[in-house]
Amino acid sequence: MVKTVWIGDVQKGMHDGTSVELKGWVKRTRGSNKIRFVVLRDSTGTIQCVGKRETLGDSMFDLLKSMIIETSVVLHGSIRVDERADGGHELDITQVELVGPVNSERPFPITEADMLVEDEDGELTYGGTEHTLNHRHLYLRTTRATTMLKLRSSAFGAIHGYFRGQDFLEYQAPNFVAGAVEGGSTLFEVPYFGKQAYLTQSWQLYAEAAMPALERLYTIAPSFRAEKSRTRRHLTEFWHAEMEMAWATNDDIMAHGEGVVRHVAKTLLEEREEELTYLERDLELIARYADTPYPRIRYDEAVETLQNKGVQIEWGQDLDYSKEKILTQDFDVPHFLTHYPKVAKPFYHRVDPDDENYVLCHDLLAPEGYGEIIGGGERTWSEEEILQRIDEEGTPREPYQFYIDVRSYGGVPHGGFGLGVDRVVSWLAGATHIREVIPFPRTSRRVTP
């Protein structure tokens, strides 16, 4: 039963002239009553398989003819180099085994036409129709979806590789929580044995609790935010790569943020050149994201730049997406925005000791209009300061008692960041929408399938 021959390897020339059995799914068929071409697909690629009536015999040839799109099959035969076949290799079929049939009255509902839908501006959109979203479980088999999932896998691997290579420990926090990290309005409420619980928005508060124990820690875990955002960069459930580090400054943390993003870009180039090429990504561009240092500018400079460009903005205002987009136009690699005004950020950000109007924080903005991919900074670490900041904001102390306690027993300077993994993949893949890079996207209007 174990599969030993992979189509990707066949197309690399690893089985030329040998007899093999190929297991996979029918992607497409064409042919006549005498010769039949079956394009077979597996997770590693596609290959054209040829069957002739005169060699297969009538019953097996008719069986081959009955295999419609997405039928699962085992095809036996020999591999031959053939320029006429896409990919350069071909299987001469000698035996046909039907594994899982497809009922022709209910054929595979995703067709080529679904892949090539133009919006009003003539731009192609992918998998964004109601039909493809309703059939997401089947849409995943399409080349584009599979390609995205491969990039995603490599990105996850790269993040783990980066942090483990830097001696960070992987650490898990609960997903049921009692308090908010961000604003309370974006919490998903969950009934919890007669009490009110929420789905976590971030691993951070629990990571800070473990910071004095582990000192360098990270995770990749889902976070949940009940934002009714309707944009191409928002999900209600997204995968959050977060790190927390003791004895670290804002600059130290940014260095890791830059390090991990560049490492993801580098890994995709190494592991997924074929997929990036399929997506028509400019490999030199990705190489630049991997090799070039990311500039750091302060909030004040950003505001000044925007004002010089004639954008209406006042000091103290948060930088929304439209303004981020104008800023990113000046950069061809991601760049950091640092030192936001205290009034624009929540209590856990540490106030800059050099100027109490600012906090020691940073956002990393991706180019090409993809926007914020990292938010992080130094944490308010002394007990007095955290109590003062919580009270200032009018946030109740009670749900955060454990968070305050951490500071009562040997608090130290520390910080960390959260990275939107889906956003990073979306950006590096050049996706038209973030839902392209996650198998079952959760948005404000969809939880199914």
Add this chain to the structure above:
RNA sequence: GCCGAUUUAGCUUAGCUGGUGGAGCGUGGGACUGUUAAUCCCAAGGUCGUGGGUUCGAGCCCCACAAUCGGCGCCA
């Protein structure tokens, strides 16, 4: 929460000033071919999102509702 748009066959769509709907893909049948999203012929498949209104007559005009999509705010 705000703004805009869409809804016609399983899917993608065309539809003229209002006069009972065309195509491509897919599916079935046939022809033909070392085919490349094959090609050619034929067939099945539509209460035009739902409800109401205007009209002699509504896919098309008006109202309501629903679903979906796109953008903004907010964020990763």
